[in-house]
Each structure stands twice: as C-alpha cells, then as structure tokens.
Amino acid sequence: MTHQPEQVRILLTGSTGQVGVELLQTLAPLGVVYSPGRARLDMADAASVRAAIREVRPRWIVNPAAYTAVDKAESEPELAYAVNRDAVWAMGEEACRIGAAVIHFSTDYVFDGKGTTPYVETDATGPMSVYGASKLAGEQALAETGAAHFVFRTSWVYGTRGKNFLLTILKLARERELLRVVGDQHGAPTWSRELAEMTAAVLGRCEASASGGPLEELLREGGGGSPVFHAAGAGETTWYGFAVEAVRLMQERNPEVRFAEIESITTAEYPTPARRPGNSRMNCNKLSERLGWRMMDWKDALREVVSEL
Ligand SMILES: NC(=O)c1ccc[n+]([C@@H]2O[C@H](COP(=O)([O-])OP(=O)(O)OC[C@H]3O[C@@H](n4cnc5c(N)ncnc54)[C@H](OP(=O)(O)O)[C@@H]3O)[C@@H](O)[C@H]2O)c1
Numbered sequence: 001m002t003h004q005p006e007q008v009r010i011l012l013t014g015s016t017g018q019v020g021v022e023l024l025q026t027l028a029p030l031g032v033v034y035s036p037g038r039a040r041l042d043m044a045d046a047a048s049v050r051a052a053i054r055e056v057r058p059r060w061i062v063n064p065a066a067y068t069a070v071d072k073a074e075s076e077p078e079l080a081y082a083v084n085r086d087a088v089w090a091m092g093e094e095a096c097r098i099g100a101a102v103i104h105f106s107t108d109y110v111f112d113g114k115g116t117t118p119y120v121e122t123d124a125t126g127p128m129s130v131y132g133a134s135k136l137a138g139e140q141a142l143a144e145t146g147a148a149h150f151v152f153r154t155s156w157v158y159g160t161r162g163k164n165f166l167l168t169i170l171k172l173a174r175e176r177e178l179l180r181v182v183g184d185q186h187g188a189p190t191w192s193r194e195l196a197e198m199t200a201a202v203l204g205r206c207e208a209s210a211s212g213g214p215l216e217e218l219l220r221e222g223g224g225g226s227p228v229f230h231a232a233g234a235g236e237t238t239w240y241g242f243a244v245e246a247v248r249l250m251q252e253r254n255p256e257v258r259f260a261e262i263e264s265i266t267t268a269e270y271p272t273p274a275r276r277p278g279n280s281r282m283n284c285n286k287l288s289e290r291l292g293w294r295m296m297d298w299k300d301a302l303r304e305v306v307s308e309l
Contacts, residue, residue: 007032008207011058011100013041014065018162019105022196023062030204034058043067043083046090053094059215060203061091062103066135070109071273073131084134085141092145101148101206101215103199108155108187108232110136113277116186118236120283121153121228129274139228148215150202152195152231152287155280156242159192160308169243170250170309173259183240183264187280188233191301198231198293205292229291230282233298240264245299249306 008031014020015035027033034056041052043065053061067073067083088104095102109132110125127133139151158164166189172179206215237245240262247259267276288294 008060009034009056009058010060010062010203011036011053011056013043013061013063017064017066017068018157018159018164018192019064019195021161022159022193023064023199026193026196026200027062027203030200030207031059043087044079046082046086049087049090050094053091053098053100057098058100060101060103061095062199062203063088063091064105066105066138067131070129070131070276073129073134074273077130077134080130080134081137084131085137088138089141089145092142092147092149095147095149096145099214102142102150103203104138104142104149104151105195106139106151106153106228107132107135108153108280108282109277110139110153111277111279113185113279115279117279118281118283119230119279121226121230121286128277131274143227149227151228152199153228153282154190154195154230155187155232155282156189156239157192157195158189158305160305162192165189165239165242166246166302166305169246173243173247173250173262174257176260178263179243179260180263180265180270181240181243182267182270183238184266185276185278185280186236186238188236188282188298189242189302190231190233190298191296191305193305194233194296194301195231198287198291198295201293202291229287230284231287231293231295232282232284233301234284234295235297235299236281237298238264242298242302245302246306249303250309253306 012035042048067080073080112126158166
C-alpha cells in the first residue's frame with residue numbers, strides 16, 4: 001500500500017469578503033479549505049477564534065477577515081480592536097501551539113500619508129484613524145506571538161463582488177449627472193483576485209519548499225527578516241483618476257448609456273469621520289524580489305474586472 005501524504009489543511013476566515021471570496025477559489029487546489037462563517041468563528045470573540053483553530057488544526061491560517069468600516073470604526077473602536085487586533089493575537093498564539101503559519105492582511109492606512117514617495121515596509125507608521133491604528137495593532141500583536149507569518153499590506157481593494165468603490169461609482173455614474181470624487185489622495189487600486197492569486201502562489205511555493213516539514217524557518221527566510229510585504233496595484237492614481245478610468249471603460253462597452261460627468265474635489269470638500277492619508281502609494285519591490293510576485297498595473301487589472309461585470 002502506498003502512503004498518501006496528508007492534505008494540507010487551510011483555515012480561511014472572512015470568506016464572504018472581497019478577498020476571502022477569491023481566496024476560496026485560489027486556495028482550493030492547495031489543500032482542504034475550511035471556511036467557517038461568523039456563527040462558528042466570530043472574530044469579535046477571541047475564544048471563538050481559538051476554538052475554531054483547535055477544531056480544524058490547520059497548517060495554514062489565512063485571515064482576510066477584518067473590521068473594514070473605516071468611518072464607523074471611529075465610533076466603534078472596541079469592536080474594531082477586538083476584530084483587528086485581539087482576534088489576530090489569538091490566532092498567532094494558537095498557530096504557535098500547533099506549528100501553523102498565518103497569512104494576514106493589512107492596510108496602507110497604517111501610514112500617516114505625509115510625503116510624496118511610495119512607502120516601503122520599513123517606513124515609520126503613523127495611523128490617522130481608529131481603523132488604521134487597529135490594523136497596525138493587529139500586525140504588531142501577530143509579530144509578538146512569535147507565530148510564523150506573512151503580512152500583506154494592501155490598498156483600495158475592489159473587485160466584481162462585495163462593497164467597493166468601483167461598484168459604487170459605476171452605479172452612481174448611471175444614476176446621476178455629476179459625481180464629485182476626491183482627487184488629492186494618491187495611491188493604487190488593488191484587485192481582490194490578484195491578491196488571492198498572489199497569496200495562493202506564496203503558500204504553494206512555501207509548501208513546495210517545506211515538503212511537509214516545519215514552516216517557521218522557511219517563512220523567516222522568505223521574509224528576509226521581516227514578514228511584512230506591500231502588495232498593491234502597480235502604478236498610481238487618485239480616487240478621481242480611478243473613477244474616470246472606470247467610467248471610461250464602462251462607456252466603451254456601453255456607448256448608448258449616458259454616464260455622469262466626474263469632477264475632482266479635495267479631501268477638505270468631502271469631510272468624513274475618519275481621516276485618510278493623502279499619500280497611500282506603496283512600493284512593492286520587496287514582494288517581487290523576495291516572493292517572486294509582480295503586481296499588475298492597476299489599469300490593466302481594472303480593464304479585466306470591468307470586462308467581467
Ligand atoms: N477593502 C479595502 O479597500 C482594503 C484596503 C486595505 C486593506 N484591506 C485589508 O484587506 C483585507 C481584506 O479586506 P476585504 O476588502 O476583503 O474586506 P471585506 O470585503 O470588508 O470583508 C471582511 C470580511 O471579514 C468578515 N468579518 C468581519 N467581522 C467579522 C467577525 N466579527 N467575525 C467573522 N468574520 C468577520 C466579514 O464577514 P461578513 O460578511 O459576515 O461581514 C467579511 O467576510 C482586510 O484585512 C482589510 O483590512 C482592505
């Protein structure tokens with residue numbers, strides 16, 4: 001009788017979210033994916049996170065679940081910290097107990113947005129919002145547990161599903177005559193599917209190198225000392241630029257439809273409860289150099305997404 005290697009067990013959180021729904025697809029060929037919903041894995045309750053990990057005993061925990069309501073977080077800091085920090089701490093501790101590795105996601109909002117050049121992973125953080133601070137606290141908590149892990153910091157996530165800027169703009173552009181969109185925040189949109197494909201490629205590469213053995217050393221080597229990587233669409237734009245390009249692509253496909261005009265406004269003209277960084281640009285060289293993944297240009301990704309709508 002030949003010995004069949006045990007299938008890799010992957011615990012995926014947040015599988016109803018933008019990135020999670022894509023991860024369900026991209027991780028499937030790599031092992032058995034467990035994706036308990038909120039009822040069985042409630043990120044607001046660290047005990048529930050621990051119980052789910054003890055039950056599944058995964059080799060990998062992939063965690064795109066997060067409290068992502070940036071403005072609402074200003075009035076719900078306890079919940080934001082419970083989900084974005086405390087649950088991640090629990091995940092890291094449990095991962096250590098069973099020798100699992102964690103893939104976690106974070107955000108450009110850990111930075112203060114000053115300056116005009118793309119951020120590198122070693123740049124000083126300085127979140128301007130509760131959301132950004134809670135996500136940074138999650139990164140730090142995970143590191144403190146000593147768990148083998150990657151953190152992929154991304155920005156402006158969108159895709160064909162979920163609540164995102166692209167779908168909102170395209171809907172409003174059909175309904176209204178004029179849209180006023182912020183033009184002084186600089187960054188890059190990131191396609192949820194590309195993030196999920198990159199994550200699966202990294203996980204697959206680690207598994208191929210580890211061939212069933214421990215992951216800790218491998219992840220340490222891959223990270224080159226630090227497990228934090230920037231992973232955002234290549235190139236840069238503003239929310240205004242993103243909206244203009246999205247509507248232009250949609251207009252190409254629907255010449256008969258009359259879409260709204262788009263006007264650029266300043267952040268000051270569009271006050272929100274949470275402050276947002278003016279500079280969200282991220283330098284993703286480390287991701288391509290160490291992990292072999294070069295992010296797509298945001299315009300190419302957007303064209304693909306719009307073609308799927
Ligand atoms: N969206 C962005 O623009 C953006 C930008 C930078 C970084 N990120 C980061 O990228 C990652 C993925 O973001 P995303 O856009 O995919 O987020 P999303 O679409 O808002 O999805 C969040 C996921 O987390 C789950 N979740 C929230 N609270 C939970 C709880 N208490 N218990 C269990 N599950 C819970 C949600 O479940 P329900 O469906 O049940 O609510 C959903 O599946 C996150 O770490 C986020 O911080 C996102």
